[in-house]
Amino acid sequence: MTKFISKRTMLNFDLSPDDIALTVDEMIAESKAILDQVAAEAVPTFNNVIVPLATRENTQNADYSVISFLQNVSTKKEVRDASTKGEEKLNAFEIEMIMREDVYKAVRAVYDNPAELAALGPEDLRLVGKMEQEYRHNGLALSVEKRKKLGQINKRLSDLGIKFNSNINKSTGRVLFTREDLDGLADDYFEGRKMEVVDGVEKYVVTTKSPDMSPVMQAAKNEQTRKRLLTLNKQLCPENIALMQETIALRTEAAQLLEFKTHAEFKLSKVGKTPKEVMNFEHDMQTRLQLLAKTEFKKLEKLKQAENKAAGVPYKGLYLWDHRYYSTLLKEHEHSISEDEVKQYFPVKEVMRGILDIYQKMFSLRFTKVENPPVWHNDVDMYEVWEATSDDFVGHFYLDLYPRENKYNHAAVWPIRAGYDREDGTREYPVAAMVANFPKPTGSTPALLTHGNVVTFLHELGHVFHGMCSVTKWAKFHGTNTERDFVEAPSQMLENWGWEPSVLRKFAVHHKTGEPIPEDFVKRLVAAKNKGSGLSNLGQVFFGLYDMAIHDTADGKVDAKAIYNKLREGITMFKNGDIDSWGMATFGHMMGGYDTGYYGYLWSQVFSADMFASRFFKEGIDNPKTGLDYRREILLPGGSRDASVSLEKFLGRKPNNTAFLESIGLKLD
Structure with a gap:
């Protein structure tokens, strides 16, 4: 029986354009009043300055998230347009507010007061530091003229990012x-x-x-x-080329106003790294991966050469459009793995049941599906999350798994509401939404997932449960609000369950016969895991180096399209061919918060592999103690402490790259 959840816990996604506009105006009016009061405090303290500002973030984060989320999922154009317009207005206001010198002076007064800081606990102390850093990084230590210029740049950057991603959502070819x-x-x-x-x-x-x-x-x-x-x-979104070019130039100008040489230097300073460190990491990975990739590439070449010879066609090389085709063919040849055969054992309902069961057992939780939920589309499922051994509510999440017109066209998780401590001492509960584009049912055949889809499912739900299991005082630190280069690590770690034979046999059943996936089939699937890992990870190196190439520049005058095509061919080894393309125009990461942070995907894989190999693989993937340790030390703190601290507490030592290199088939030095 579904337990009663208060209306305060539920969110309303059935908003009209007028509802959105009214909510935006109310949020801005409320925020302005709070900031005016903070600025007027004669004696700034943690309680009368920092607490009101952080409480505003606590209470408004859900409204902001719903408003901005609807442009990605709503079936109504007028709602999507209102969502985009509302986000633009809110972002413009936030940029205006973060540039208020009077508010910064109050924050800085607390930051510079040893007596105030001495009385604070670790999370409150971290809150003061992060808040002061945000104001400073937005130019509050600059002259009035430079500060005004920076505010104008940040406003334009916000608008460019929203427009860029809106174009992608509309761009199905x-x-x-x-x-x-x-x-x-x-x-x-x-x-x-x-x-x-x-x-x-x-x-x-x-x-x-x-x-x-x-x-x-x-x-x-x-x-x-x-x-x-x-x-x-x-060749989608040609209009995004100019948007990205302008963005790169403006980011460089903004960084230099803040007295950094490049945008990369500015962004990496926030996580205590330098462009040189990131470039050294990427180039080291490139060197190591090329050893594998060259061997893999030769095998793919032989396959295409044989096909071309049989067809009487001259071999001219391997192109971008050949990579996945011949990689799939190689798996079939070497391991008798057929993608079509594989998906027969992964009907989406069984996969969903199995994966949700994994998370329930690992984190000692239980889920209840909500009947007739208040959602944005009939395809969406909603689940309540409870502690497995008590009646304590944890949060709820949504699954929007199938494609439709004008919907976000990749896979991602939106942390719709952060969990936090309310002023009255009670708890506000987290909400997250997983959005994907898995195959829909066709005729008499149910929705069938590829094994890659299964791994994606595990990964994205990892983000969901980072939010569900996080318990922080302030929304600013909840869930995935960690250092950017650690965000992916927990989800990457959970991908390993998609390769464990004992796990796959629990939910991989033939959609017609109901027979579990054959043991020999699983062995072949797992044996093929590292096939192509050199080439696929070089793809990640390419994206990371492209990110640095456009952002670690002192003048901002780069040709984003030309650099993309040149680096892609040079690093991934596959030819671009005779096509004129601009893949960077749909590289949403560069405009959605991952700028100068894409290296984090590979960087965090080092951590994820270490966590899995050192604890779960060694102690048992079904070991409840390991799961609870992981929940307590990695997920629960969110960003309320440095990720390095969380990792060391879970691992019992500093992390290293041994497990990662071994996991992709690289020999250690």
Whole structure:
């Protein structure tokens, strides 16, 4: 039986454009009153300055999140537009407020008062430090003229980022292919697929959304088919080229106003690193990975050469549109792994049941599905989260798993509401939403996931439960509000469950027969795990080095498109071919908070591999004590302490890269 949750706990996603506009205006008015009061305090203290500012962030974070979230998921254009407009207005206000010298003086007075700081606990002390840093990094230590200029730049940067990502959400491309063009695709790919007749020929509609595109890139035998679809995908959002160019220039100008040489230097200073450290890390990984990648590349070359010879076509090289196709073919040849065969054992309902069960047991939680939930679309499921051994409520989360028009077109988690301590001593509970684009049911076939989808599911739910299990006093530190280069580590660690035979056998069942996945099949799947790890991780190195190339520049005058194409071909080894493309125009990370932080994906993999190998693999992946230790030391603190402290407490030592290198098949020095 579903337990009663107070209205204060539930969130309303059924907002009209007028509702959004009214909420935005109310938030701004309330915020202005709070900041005016803080600035007027004659004797600034932690209680009359820091607490009101942090409490505002606590209480307004959910309203802000809902307003900005709707542009990614709403089916109504007017709501999406109002969401975008509302986010722009709120961000502009926040930039204006963070530039208030009178408020900064009050914050700085507390920061500089030893007597005030001496009385604070660790999280409150961290709050004061982070708050002072935010104001300083927004130019409050600058002259009035420079501060005004920085405010104008930050306002423009906010608008550019919102517009860039809005363009991506609207940018689904489509191609028409004959059945012959799509030779190699499984029969269920065509079930229920839209068709159009062109010059008397029936053609299938294929979009650039993942459930359409991924199978084609993996299985279409016709190279021109793969090339056409990839080209379309890499030519989406041409309008974003100019937006990114302007952003890079403005970020550089802003950093130099703050007396940093480059944007990279400015951003990395926040996490105690330098561009040189990041570049050394990326180049070291590139050197190590190339040893694997060159061998892998030669195997793929042989496959294409053999196919070309059989077809009487001259071999001209491996191109971007060949990578996934021949990598899939290599797995089939060396391990008898067929992607089509694999997905027969991963019907989405069984996968969801199995993965949710994993998280329940690992973290000592229990989930209750909410019937007829207040959600933004009928496809969305809502779950309540409770402690497994008590009636203590933990939070709730949403799963929005299938593609639709104008929906965010990748996989991500939105921390809709942070958990925090209310002023009356009670607890506000966290809310998170996982948004994905997994294949939908087709005709008589249920929704079937690839093994890659399963790993993605595990990863994204890792972000959800980082939020669910975090318990902090202030929203500023809740859940994934950690150092940027640690954010991905907990979720990456949980991907390992997708490769454990004992785990897969619990939920991988054939969608027709109900038979569990054969043991030999699992062994072959796991044995193929590291196939292509050199090339795939070089892809991560490419993104990280591209991030640094456009942001560690002293003049901001870079050709973002040309650098993207040059680095991609040079690092990943696959040719760009004769197509004119601008893949950076849909590289949302660069405009969504990961700028100068993409290195963190590989950096955090070092931590995730160490956590898994040193504790879970050694002590047992079903060991409840290990799961609770992980929940207590890694998830619960969120960003309320340095990630290095959390890691050392969980590991019992400082982390190292041994487990990571071994996990991808690299020999140690």
